[in-house]
Amino acid sequence: MLVVEDDDRVAGALCDLLGRHGFATARAAGVTQALAQLDDAVDLVLLDLMLPDGDGFDLCARIRASRDVPIVMTTARSDLRWRVHGLHLGADDYLVKPYDARELIARMLAVHRRVASGARAARPPAPADDVRVLDVGGVRIDLGRREVTVADRPVALTRKELALLEVLAEHPGLVVRRERLLSRVWRSAHEFDAHTLDVHVAAVRSKTGVRSVIETVRGVGYRLGTG
Structure with a gap:
């Protein structure tokens, strides 16, 4: 190190x-x-x-x-x-x-x-072939290649940002509770974990330029956008 x-x-x-x-x-x-x-x-x-x-x-x-x-x-x-x-x-x-x-x-x-x-x-379990590539409001999420692109341009996401999208993509459109996201992506319980999650969601939205790529369900968690 x-x-x-x-x-x-x-x-x-x-x-x-x-x-x-x-x-x-x-x-x-x-x-x-x-x-x-x-x-x-x-x-x-x-x-x-x-x-x-x-x-x-x-x-x-x-x-x-x-x-x-x-x-x-x-x-x-x-x-x-x-x-x-x-x-x-x-x-x-x-x-x-x-x-x-x-x-x-x-x-x-x-x-x-x-x-x-x-x-x-x-990384989520290997999805069925028909959902290996998702398109959310112009954001293309290729789960097989672990790549995210917008208008054919690659989006440079960090390891945690990509993992966050992958977990949400396991069940497109369904709400994933905050606790589950923290457990799956960070597997820790530090005092600022809630802020960590919010910051990474904001980063994905900012880097893709599409706020609706991750939707907030107030008081519950987040879900991948539906369109």
């Missing part, structure tokens, strides 16, 4: 802690070093947001644009809007400093478990 932290003392303590819990770590002190070290061997990024040569949010967006590696943000910014912004950019989790080391390890292990089995668990 890659620890992106500019404070030498904090980075050293983190790497020691993570090493004792079985994580093989590399350290980057800023945006430039992080991008240079990001390769296929990196299976998780622990990302501090206050960096000397750029903003951690920007780095998160740049990583997510090309890689699906899980990202856990750590920062002293405790305001909910920053947490939501980080999740919107594609972070898998967000931890506010100061945090307990036990919580950090627990959350990182949870992310590892979700990544190890999440792709299989979030």
Whole structure:
């Protein structure tokens, strides 16, 4: 995993802690070093947001644009809007400093478990041939290829955004309860899960340009649009 932290003392303590819990770590002190070290061997990024040569949010967006590696943000910014912004950019989790080391390890292990089995668990059972490709208001969802296009142009969705569409597509037009979506896509119960779901729904709507691609059923959950 890659620890992106500019404070030498904090980075050293983190790497020691993570090493004792079985994580093989590399350290980057800023945006430039992080991008240079990001390769296929990196299976998780622990990302501090206050960096000397750029903003951690920007780095998160740049990583997510090309890689699906899980990202856990750590920062002293405790305001909910920053947490939501980080999740919107594609972070898998967000931890506010100061945090307990036990919580950090627990959350990182949870992310590892979700990544190890999440792709299989979030992907719905193979649908019948006649529903492998869905068209919702001009948004083409190809479940077989796991691709989403609008007007023949690919839409760059994150792993979680695509998984959300896949779960909804299991029963097109039927309501899926919020709890089921959280269980299937995130398999966690963090305090901001409700915000996480809403943020990802908003992201899918924004990226496709079709708000009705996911319809809100107030007080219950969401469903894939009916047309």
